[in-house]
Every structure is written in C-alpha cells, then in structure tokens.
Amino acid sequence: MKHSVTLNHDLGRVTNPKTLSLALGALGVVYGDIGTSPLYAIRECFHGLHAIELTENNIMGVLSLVFWSLTVVVSVKYVTFILKADNNGEGGIFALLSLVPKPVRRISQGARSAVVLAGIFGAALLYGDGIITPAISVLSAVEGLTVATEAARPMVLPCTIVILFALFLAQYRGSSAIGNVFGPIMMLWFVTIAVFGMESIIRNPRVFLAINPAYGYEFFAVNHLHGMVVLGSVVLCITGGEALYADLGHFNRKAIRMSWLGIVFPALLLNYYGQGAKLLEQPELAFNPFYGLVPRSLLYPMVVLSTIATIIASQAMISGVFSLTQQAVQLGYLPRVHITHTSEETRGQIYISWVNWAMMFACIGLVLAFRESSRLAGAYGIAVTATMTATSIIYFYVVSKTWNWSFWKAVPLVGIFLFFDLAYFGANLLKILDGGWFTLAVGTLIMVMMTTWKDGREKLSRKKLASRSPLAPFLEEVAKQQPLRVPGTAVFMTISPVGTPAPLTHHFRHNHVLHEQVVLLSIIPVDVPHISPGERLTVEALGQGFYRLEAYYGFTESPHVPKIMHQAEHLGLKTDPATTTFYLGRETLLTTGKSRMMRWRKALFAFISRNIQSPAVYFRLPPDRVIELGVEVEF
Numbered sequence: 001m002k003h004s005v006t007l008n009h010d011l012g013r014v015t016n017p018k019t020l021s022l023a024l025g026a027l028g029v030v031y032g033d034i035g036t037s038p039l040y041a042i043r044e045c046f047h048g049l050h051a052i053e054l055t056e057n058n059i060m061g062v063l064s065l066v067f068w069s070l071t072v073v074v075s076v077k078y079v080t081f082i083l084k085a086d087n088n089g090e091g092g093i094f095a096l097l098s099l100v101p102k103p104v105r106r107i108s109q110g111a112r113s114a115v116v117l118a119g120i121f122g123a124a125l126l127y128g129d130g131i132i133t134p135a136i137s138v139l140s141a142v143e144g145l146t147v148a149t150e151a152a153r154p155m156v157l158p159c160t161i162v163i164l165f166a167l168f169l170a171q172y173r174g175s176s177a178i179g180n181v182f183g184p185i186m187m188l189w190f191v192t193i194a195v196f197g198m199e200s201i202i203r204n205p206r207v208f209l210a211i212n213p214a215y216g217y218e219f220f221a222v223n224h225l226h227g228m229v230v231l232g233s234v235v236l237c238i239t240g241g242e243a244l245y246a247d248l249g250h251f252n253r254k255a256i257r258m259s260w261l262g263i264v265f266p267a268l269l270l271n272y273y274g275q276g277a278k279l280l281e282q283p284e285l286a287f288n289p290f291y292g293l294v295p296r297s298l299l300y301p302m303v304v305l306s307t308i309a310t311i312i313a314s315q316a317m318i319s320g321v322f323s324l325t326q327q328a329v330q331l332g333y334l335p336r337v338h339i340t341h342t343s344e345e346t347r348g349q350i351y352i353s354w355v356n357w358a359m360m361f362a363c364i365g366l367v368l369a370f371r372e373s374s375r376l377a378g379a380y381g382i383a384v385t386a387t388m389t390a391t392s393i394i395y396f397y398v399v400s401k402t403w404n405w406s407f408w409k410a411v412p413l414v415g416i417f418l419f420f421d422l423a424y425f426g427a428n429l430l431k432i433l434d435g436g437w438f439t440l441a442v443g444t445l446i447m448v449m450m451t452t453w454k455d456g457r458e459k460l461s462r463k464k465l466a467s468r469s470p471l472a473p474f475l476e477e478v479a480k481q482q483p484l485r486v487p488g489t490a491v492f493m494t495i496s497p498v499g500t501p502a503p504l505t506h507h508f509r510h511n512h513v514l515h516e517q518v519v520l521l522s523i524i525p526v527d528v529p530h531i532s533p534g535e536r537l538t539v540e541a542l543g544q545g546f547y548r549l550e551a552y553y554g555f556t557e558s559p560h561v562p563k564i565m566h567q568a569e570h571l572g573l574k575t576d577p578a579t580t581t582f583y584l585g586r587e588t589l590l591t592t593g594k595s596r597m598m599r600w601r602k603a604l605f606a607f608i609s610r611n612i613q614s615p616a617v618y619f620r621l622p623p624d625r626v627i628e629l630g631v632e633v634e635f
Contacts, residue, residue, distance in 0.1 A: 028182025033240025061219025091248030122390030197274025
C-alpha cells in the first residue's frame with residue numbers, strides 16, 4: 001500500500017504523514033516560547049527601559065540584528081548542529097552533558113569538572129526561564145487590551161494573575177488531554193501573525209533591505225554602548241531556542257526542522273519586519289507595535305488568540321521544567337521527589353507538585369513586583385543567553401573529545417556560536433539592576449543546591465561503602481548460624497550493589513532472623529535517556545536464599561519497584577507481593593565528621609536530607625509493607 005508523501009527540500013528526501021503530524025505537534029510544544037516573542041521583542045527595543053531613538057536607521061539596524069540572530073543562533077546553531085548531538089534520541093542540556101567523556105586520556109578531571117559546572121549552571125538558569133516565561137508572555141498578551149482602550153489598564157494585572165493561577169492549577173491533570181489542540185492553535189497563530197506582518201510590509205517593502213548585515217554594523221557604529229544595551233532586548237527574539245533541543249526526544253530532528261524552516265522562521269520574520277514597517281509609518285505605535293499591526297476590528301479576538309498562544313508557550317515551558325527536574329533527580333543533582341505520570345500512553349507527561357506550586361507563587365510574585373512586561377524583560381535575557389553559552393561550551397567538548405573533530409574544524413564553528421552567545425550575554429549583564437538579578441539569584445541558588453546535593457551524596461556514599469563489610473563473609477555467617485527463616489521475601493534497597501547493605505546488617509544482628517528469600521535491590525542510574533526492557537534487570541543467585549537484583553534506569557525514567565519485582569519473575573526470581581517486605585535505610589546526618597566540605601554546605605546537605613520525602617514514596621512502595629531502619633552517620 002502506497003503512502004502519500006510530501007517533498008521536503010530541506011532534507012532532500014520525502015516526508016511521510018507521521019512526520020507531518022509530529023511537525024504540527026512541534027508547533028505547540030517546541031515553538032510556543034519563541035513563537036510568542038513578537039509580542040514584546042521589538043517593543044522593548046524602542047519603548048522599553050533602555051529604548052533607542054526611533055529613527056529609520058535604528059529600525060533597520062534592529063531588524064537586521066533580528067534576522068541574523070534568528071538565522072545564526074536558531075537556524076544554524078540549534079537546527080543544523082546542536083540537534084545532531086542527541087543522546088539516544090534525547091536532547092537538552094543534561095543529555096548533552098552526558099555525552100562529555102569521562103576523565104581519562106581525552107579530557108582532564110579539571111576540564112570535565114568545569115564543563116559539568118557550566119552545564120549545571122545552565123540547567124539551573126532554565127528554572128529562572130521557566131518562571132519568567134509564563135509571567136512575561138501572559139502579561140504581554142493581556143496588555144493588548146490597553147491598545148484598544150486605556151480603561152482596561154486596571155484589569156491587566158488581575159486578569160494575568162487569574163490566568164496564571166488557572167494554568168498552574170490545571171497542571172495536575174496533565175497536558176496530554178489538551179496537547180492535541182496545541183499544534184493547530186499555534187498553526188493559526190503563526191499564519192495570523194505572518195498575514196498581519198505581510199500586510200504592513202506590502203505598504204513599505206524596503207524593510208527587507210535590513211537583511212543586509214551592514215545595517216547591523218552601522219547600528220553599533222552609531223549607538224556604541226547604547227546599541228549593546230538594545231542588543232539585550234533583541235535577544236528576546238530567540239528566547240525559547242533551547243526548547244528546540246530539549247524537546248528532541250518528544251518529536252524528532254526531521255519534524256523539528258520542518259516546522260522551523262517551513263512555518264515558524266518565515267512567520268516570525270514577516271511579523272518582525274511588519275512591525276518595523278509599521279514603525280516607519282507610525283512611530284507613535286512604538287508602545288506596542290505588535291498590536292499596532294492588528295486592525296482595530298480584530299483587536300479583541302487577537303488579544304484572545306495571543307493569550308491562548310502564551311498559555312500554550314507557558315504550558316510547554318512548565319512541562320520542560322518538570323522534565324528537567326526528573327533528569328536532575330535521576331542524575332543525582334536533586335533529591336528524590338514524587339513524580340506523577342499523568343499519561344500511561346505518552347512518555348514524558350509528568351507532574352511534580354512542589355515544583356508546580358513553587359513556580360506558580362514565583363510567577364505571580366514576579367507579576368505583582370514588576371507589574372509591566374517591559375520591566376520583566378531585563379530579567380528574561382540573562383537566563384536564555386547564559387544557557388546558550390553553556391550549551392556552546394559543552395558542545396565544543398562533545399565534538400572535540402567525544403566525536404574527535406579536529407581542532408581546526410571545532411574551534412571556528414563553536415567560536416561563531418560563542419561570539420553571538422557572549423555578545424548577547426554581555427549585553428544582558430548591563431541590565432542586571434533592571435531585573436537580571438532575579439534570574440542570576442534563582443540560578444545561583446539552584447546551582448548551589450544541585451552541587452551541594454551531588455557532592456554530599458557522593459561523599460556519603462563513599463563513606464558508607466568504606467564501612468560496608470563484604471557480602472561473602474556475611475553469607476558464610478548466615479550459613480554457620482542457620483538463623484530462623486520466616487516465610488516471605490525481604491527486599492533491602494541499597495544504592496550500591498557492592499558489599500552488605502547496612503540495614504541488612506543491623507536487622508540480622510538485632511533480630512537474628514531472616515526471611516526465606518532475601519533480595520538486595522539496587523536502582524542504578526545511567527547516562528542514557530532510556531533503557532530497553534530487555535536490558536533493565538539482572539538477577540544473580542548468591543546462595544543461602546539471597547539474590548542480587550540490579551535495575552538500570554535512564555535519566556528520563558522514574559523507577560517503579562513493584563513493577564521491577566514483577567518483571568524479575570521472568571528472570572526466575574519468584575515473589576508474592578502479599579508476603580514481600582521492603583527495608584530502607586534512613587540516615588541521620590551529623591556534620592561533625594572529617595569530610596572535606598565547607599560547614600555551611602554540610603548544614604545545607606543535612607537540612608535537605610531531613611526534609612526530603614521518604615524513598616518509599618519515590619520508589620512507589622506499598623506503604624503497609626515498608627520498614628525503615630535508622631542510623632547516624634558522621635560526614
């Protein structure tokens with residue numbers, strides 16, 4: 001049976017209907033953030049806190065910078081090159097970081113530590129991005145009401161807060177139910193903004209001359225430092241570029257490229273250049289050139305469509321923060337949290353309660369504190385540009401150390417990327433006092449928490465492993481003493497498959513009794529996104545009714561112990577859920593040990609450890625079949 005096909009000139013081969021469907025879906029999930037940037041990007045250049053004088057040369061210069069930013073950063077850097085750096089089909093900064101080789105001959109320990117730190121800081125800044133995106137996007141859309149009538153201005157903040165509250169309140173239901181309509185709505189959005197932009201361009205087509213980079217050069221030559229400050233506003237047109245890479249696992253490279261080159265890129269350029277053409281005719285519209293393109297009779301419907309588009313963009317960003325948190329937990333950068341899978345059919349549809357509510361209060365707090373989207377713009381650019389810079393640095397180590405590119409091949413390419421990234425980042429550093437401090441503060445706090453948790457867990461694990469007795473002598477002791485064996489199975493959860501778990505040692509020495517079957521279960525995270533079902537489990541019979549069960553999970557997966565026990569039956573490990581008891585260790589940390597961590601980091605690590613949820617919840621253990629054994633540990 002023959003399938004209908006569509007010619008894809010970009011890839012040089014045919015595209016099947018499934019890819020077209022994925023490309024449509026990508027419009028809502030991947031491009032929601034960057035697709036709603038026209039609401040505020042041009043306005044911030046000519047009406048924001050650091051607005052440039054509204055002259056024809058400045059308008060053409062800004063349009064030139066917009067074109068080359070979208071072309072080099074998004075089309076070349078992300079769409080052409082970064083998308084190729086996938087980890088078994090998954091993208092995102094953690095996936096890229098996992099491609100950096102271990103510190104052997106190809107990379108030193110110091111270099112790898114610096115790269116990892118850059119990756120962690122980039123990931124931490126994405127939390128700031130996730131907080132700011134809903135706030136600035138929804139606020140910008142609702143501010144369109146003031147274009148129709150100034151009487152609506154008092155309603156802007158209340159409407160924005162209600163929309164944000166409803167958005168976060170609905171997160172626990174999952175986005176799969178409404179995800180099917182994201183693509184068509186965003187298709188309508190991109191077509192609409194393209195048509196409005198084209199109408200303005202037809203009346204003033206000379207704006208297309210701004211594609212010439214000479215206009216950008218002249219812009220900086222005339223405006224000097226002020227031009228660099230405005231560059232910090234121009235960068236708003238590429239916010240959301242990181243989502244291209246982060247959502248690779250949900251779609252595919254071909255679908256993401258098709259959406260960008262076929263719909264998003266042309267629509268954005270037409271709207272941005274349409275806004276420029278409108279400003280050349282009516283400079284008084286600089287306070288909101290996006291809505292200046294809209295006929296007055298369609299203004300209210302456009303505000304509604306814009307609000308829906310920004311909600312979709314916010315939803316995609318919130319879901320991205322949930323996924324980022326899940327990856328950080330699996331890689332050991334954050335403590336275990338309860339993750340709710342909101343869809344059994346769709347991978348990646350998850351909900352994390354405390355992250356959701358923390359983001360909601362932060363978003364609403366930002367809206368109340370800054371009150372206008374223009375004031376929020378200063379906080380927005382730093383998160384985006386710093387993350388893009390971190391991505392370029394990590395990408396260099398991947399292509400040069402993992403893919404073995406030559407120096408002369410890697411340096412010029414990444415050098416171009418860093419030239420743009422560092423220029424944008426430097427421009428946004430000039431706006432720290434105007435809101436950029438918020439993003440840096442959020443990123444720094446999360447990075448400190450991530451690195452402290454990672455270092456603390458590693459030092460604690462080394463200390464516990466060093467104090468563990470080998471398993472062989474323990475089994476010999478069991479064989480010698482022949483303790484009472486009670487019916488059922490005891491599952492001892494242990495981080496490392498090496499040695500005898502401390503809870504097992506304490507249980508045996510205090511109770512002098514064992515279950516007929518004892519399972520030592522280790523959940524082992526690996527630096528790949530997914531593990532195939534056939535490779536997930538290994539079972540080893542140790543004798544004396546003991547078994548070692550190892551379960552491997554990728555950084556986008558969440559462990560489910562009851563399912564692990566069920567799957568282990570296919571490998572010969574028979575258990576009955578009704579007679580299975582799970583044993584967990586619960587450490588009380590004392591910061592008086594000799595571990596080489598600063599005292600305040602020890603205190604922070606101990607505080608987080610005391611306040612995290614029980615591992616029983618994270619591993620989804622039946623609550624009536626769990627026993628926790630406490631022990632004090634000095635570190």
